[in-house]
Amino acid sequence: MSSHGWHALYPYQVANAQGGLALCPANPQQAVNSWNAYAINQVAAQQAVNPQAGLAPQAATFHPAATFHQANATNVTLAAQIAQMLNSTFNLAAVQVPAVPPVPQHFPDSNKIVVCVVCGGLIKPTVPSALADRGSSRVRKDWMHAAVLVKALPEFDEWSKRASRSRQSLNAGDKLLQELHVTEFHGSARHFFVRELPGKVAINTDDQEIAIPAHTACLDVVRVFCNYQGKFNFNFRASDGGAPSSMAHFYEIWRNRALATCLHGGIMRRPIKEPNDGYLGAPALQFKDLVGYAEVWQKSWQLRRFEACPIFNPVVITKVILSKLSTMDGKSRKPDPVAAEAWARTQALPVEICDLVLLAMEPFESRANPMSLTPTRALPNKWWKDSLMSGCLIPWLWDLDSEEVAKHERLACRDEEDWDWELLCRRLAQPQLVHPGGKLHGFIHLWNRRRIWKLLDLARLGHVTFGH
Numbered sequence: 514m515s516s517h518g519w520h521a522l523y524p525y526q527v528a529n530a531q532g533g534l535a536l537c538p539a540n541p542q543q544a545v546n547s548w549n550a551y552a553i554n555q556v557a558a559q560q561a562v563n564p565q566a567g568l569a570p571q572a573a574t575f576h577p578a579a580t581f582h583q584a585n586a587t588n589v590t591l592a593a594q595i596a597q598m599l600n601s602t603f604n605l606a607a608v609q610v611p612a613v614p615p616v617p618q619h620f621p622d623s624n625k626i627v628v629c630v631v632c633g634g635l636i637k638p639t640v641p642s643a644l645a646d647r648g649s650s651r652v653r654k655d656w657m658h659a660a661v662l663v664k665a666l667p668e669f670d671e672w673s674k675r676a677s678r679s680r681q682s683l684n685a686g687d688k689l690l691q692e693l694h695v696t697e698f699h700g701s702a703r704h705f706f707v708r709e710l711p712g713k714v715a716i717n718t719d720d721q722e723i724a725i726p727a728h729t730a731c732l733d734v735v736r737v738f739c740n741y742q743g744k745f746n747f748n749f750r751a752s753d754g755g756a757p758s759s760m761a762h763f764y765e766i767w768r769n770r771a772l773a774t775c776l777h778g779g780i781m782r783r784p785i786k787e788p789n790d791g792y793l794g795a796p797a798l799q800f801k802d803l804v805g806y807a808e809v810w811q812k813s814w815q816l817r818r819f820e821a822c823p824i825f826n827p828v829v830i831t832k833v834i835l836s837k838l839s840t841m842d843g844k845s846r847k848p849d850p851v852a853a854e855a856w857a858r859t860q861a862l863p864v865e866i867c868d869l870v871l872l873a874m875e876p877f878e879s880r881a882n883p884m885s886l887t888p889t890r891a892l893p894n895k896w897w898k899d900s901l902m903s904g905c906l907i908p909w910l911w912d913l914d915s916e917e918v919a920k921h922e923r924l925a926c927r928d929e930e931d932w933d934w935e936l937l938c939r940r941l942a943q944p945q946l947v948h949p950g951g952k953l954h955g956f957i958h959l960w961n962r963r964r965i966w967k968l969l970d971l972a973r974l975g976h977v978t979f980g981h
């Protein structure tokens with residue numbers, strides 16, 4: 514299938530690069546049906562006149578979009594004819610739209626895939642590519658266009674070698690990194706333009722201070738993750754695989770992955786690989802170029818959850834979480850005897866040790882077995898609420914809005930002990946939470962955020978996947 518010959522045809526709009534024709538039907542499905550009926554008749558007529566030209570329609574198998582083929586340059590005359598025929602035959606209002614200039618072809622690499630090293634999603638080109646709408650020269654920007662190149666300063670490597678022999682301040686390495694903000698990206702690892710440097714920047718594995726691509730939003734998640742991890746005092750270089758807790762740690766991990774992906778050196782020719790099922794199943798790595806990606810994207814809603822921005826309005830997130838909060842009405846507040854005794858003994862210990870016991874509950878999840886959904890009531894609901902709202906228990910929900918919670922309690926005329934915060938925390942700790950059957954299934958932004966957080970949690974220095 515040619516990259517330029519096929520265009521999605523939406524029921525509410527038809528346009529081509531040269532002329533311009535738009536449908537404004539009352540019923541989009543009617544337009545799809547009508548268009549296909551028309552197109553099937555029309556192709557026979559066109560081919561009778563000129564076998565090389567005209568439209569070759571495809572069956573409208575994927576609703577809501579049908580597709581058609583602009584085999585040769587269709588023209589304004591044909592568009593006008595179609596408009597007239599649609600008006601008379603199907604009684605659809607057809608209007609002329611301003612002509613869209615042809616797609617410029619100055620960007621030969623615009624369909625080459627580069628992915629964010631955090632989420633595995635596309636770094637979208639800021640110039641026309643197969644992702645642009647129906648060959649339009651206009652690029653509708655979203656969060657996946659906003660990218661940063663993380664690049665080391667020359668002193669980074671020396672610091673990294675010293676750091677392997679001594680414990681240093683976590684942030685010392687971060688100061689030896691620079692973030693280059695991408696202003697334009699023309700596709701492939703060769704064509705990045707950044708605010709901070711003149712000319713192009715490439716992702717070159719021969720460069721000791723290799724530039725690593727990531728979405729701006731994903732780097733924000735990395736910063737929150739590092740901030741959370743910092744309190745656990747992990748040894749990143751432990752022989753059994755320590756966890757990263759700073760941007761410098763992640764840079765070392767990403768650089769290793771880039772070098773392993775591109776064993777022959779030079780400018781990266783393929784997306785940076787990730788060892789945990791390829792960014793936990795991120796689809797961009799499975800396509801040769803953006804043409805294939807764009808075709809499947811039109812048909813598959815599965816792909817779209819990978820494109821859901823992990824950072825969005827905290828009030829909305831809070832409303833979603835509060836919708837899973839139940840009241841204590843009709844429930845026993847009596848603590849489980851075993852848990853109550855354990856808590857009583859813990860409280861009798863010196864305060865530092867008691868704090869360590871509570872710290873061991875963070876994050877509130879278990880990789881081995883799902884957390885029990887039965888509350889013990891050993892700790893008050895206020896403790897569960899405070900621990901959730903501070904981002905300690907469920908750290909990937911770091912931005913819950915306390916104002917929104919206060920409003921929720923006020924409207925119901927209840928205080929915090931009247932809500933089952935313990936049960937809510939246990940629900941949010943379930944491994945299936947964002948998957949089918951889970952309490953937050955269907956919230957694709959939270960699904961993607963949870964996936965990204967898990968990827969960061971799984972990252973280790975020695976884990977790489979080799980390319981060829």
Ligand SMILES: [Zn+2]
Nearest residue numbers: 629632728731
């Ligand atoms: Zn990303």
